[in-house]
Amino acid sequence: MASGRGQAQKASGQAQKAKHSKAVTVTARLGLASRGLVYLLIGVLAIQVAAGNSNEKTNREGALRQIADKPFGTAVLVILIIGFIGYAAWRLLDAATGHTDEDDGKKKAGKRATSAVRGLIYLAIAGSTIKFLTSGHGGSGEPAPYTARVMGHTGGRWLVGVVGIVVIGIGIGMIWRGVATKFEKKLRVGEMGPRVRTLTVRSGQIGYVARGIVFGLAGIFVTKAAVDFDPNGAKGLDGTLKTIAGNSYGPWLLGICAVGLALFGAYSFFEARYRKL
Numbered sequence: 001m002a003s004g005r006g007q008a009q010k011a012s013g014q015a016q017k018a019k020h021s022k023a024v025t026v027t028a029r030l031g032l033a034s035r036g037l038v039y040l041l042i043g044v045l046a047i048q049v050a051a052g053n054s055n056e057k058t059n060r061e062g063a064l065r066q067i068a069d070k071p072f073g074t075a076v077l078v079i080l081i082i083g084f085i086g087y088a089a090w091r092l093l094d095a096a097t098g099h100t101d102e103d104d105g106k107k108k109a110g111k112r113a114t115s116a117v118r119g120l121i122y123l124a125i126a127g128s129t130i131k132f133l134t135s136g137h138g139g140s141g142e143p144a145p146y147t148a149r150v151m152g153h154t155g156g157r158w159l160v161g162v163v164g165i166v167v168i169g170i171g172i173g174m175i176w177r178g179v180a181t182k183f184e185k186k187l188r189v190g191e192m193g194p195r196v197r198t199l200t201v202r203s204g205q206i207g208y209v210a211r212g213i214v215f216g217l218a219g220i221f222v223t224k225a226a227v228d229f230d231p232n233g234a235k236g237l238d239g240t241l242k243t244i245a246g247n248s249y250g251p252w253l254l255g256i257c258a259v260g261l262a263l264f265g266a267y268s269f270f271e272a273r274y275r276k277l
Contacts, residue, residue, distance in 0.1 A: 027086020210260020
């Protein structure tokens with residue numbers, strides 16, 4: 001028993017050491033910057049769609065294609081992959097050893113679970129980026145085919161509905177995070193000058209709200225797909241943004257969301273520099 005406890009403590013200590021190693025912290029910051037570049041490009045693509053100058057995909061694949069088509073695009077994609085993997089590793093190590101400052105056991109478990117989920121998501125993002133780099137495509141990014149598969153199983157329709165409601169909740173959480181500037185406590189604001197802090201907070205506020213609105217709408221589409229038993233009604237980022245564009249005043253609304261997503265990209269660069277790791 002004592003030997004097992006000692007081994008567990010030793011493993012925890014090694015994980016803590018790895019989490020705070022220079023390699024992990026540098027690549028984690030690179031991952032945040034990578035996220036920033038992707039959202040900045042998604043915002044730019046969405047602005048072009050709103051202006052009627054493009055029909056490109058306004059999602060991660062569209063952003064990656066913009067990168068790949070430029071000089072040194074392959075090198076940039078490799079750097080993005082390293083960043084996504086580094087951020088995933090930091091999140092997973094955070095899930096294993098982090099949040100020691102939290103006294104409430106349930107809250108600590110919840111935060112660790114959130115870190116684990118984010119780590120797995122970024123591993124998946126890294127995987128899809130590798131697939132794009134090697135094959136030239138990373139999938140449509142739209143959930144309709146997966147929704148159809150799930151709905152084909154017993155209870156699948158209910159599962160899709162639950163996922164839609166969860167995504168709506170995530171969107172509301174993002175909006176609240178932006179409005180209440182909850183993200184600010186994760187930043188080393190003492191190292192910022194007044195102007196940089198203002199730019200960081202404002203881009204974070206607008207960016208999180210815009211991202212939350214888009215996530216919330218995507219969740220509504222998924223939930224509606226479950227209610228209507230129509231998997232084609234489920235939409236991802238590209239489908240959601242283009243549905244916005246197709247409605248009355250859609251180009252203006254899409255333009256506003258696009259600027260917000262681009263600002264979230266800008267905030268991600270600030271976070272890469274000032275995030276507490």
